[in-house]
Amino acid sequence: MEVIAMPVYPSLIRALAEALVDVLWFVEACEDDQMDSDDAVKVLEGVASLVTQLTSDQRIEFIDLIGSMAAEEADPSRREFLEGFPEGFGLIEGDS
Numbered sequence: 001m002e003v004i005a006m007p008v009y010p011s012l013i014r015a016l017a018e019a020l021v022d023v024l025w026f027v028e029a030c031e032d033d034q035m036d037s038d039d040a041v042k043v044l045e046g047v048a049s050l051v052t053q054l055t056s057d058q059r060i061e062f063i064d065l066i067g068s069m070a071a072e073e074a075d076p077s078r079r080e081f082l083e084g085f086p087e088g089f090g091l092i093e094g095d096s
Helices: 012-029 037-052 056-072 076-088
Strands: none
Touching (some): 012 056, 056 076
């Protein structure tokens, strides 16, 4: 009997969201000797600019996906990053 391997991620969108979060979490946590701080800011601002251009439906889908990723995350610091992602990257407005 042939065993079929299940994909690690349920969808391409989930896989890409996980990869994006991994990169952004790394960039945000980098020290100056690991990455130039100006370059780090450019990367973070570039992503924030891109995600704020999503349609309303796309934003809702992305926010929901990030929320489910946060709920499933075992690492407390990564979970905190995920929980702050929608506000931190301009997907929702913060309580000011």
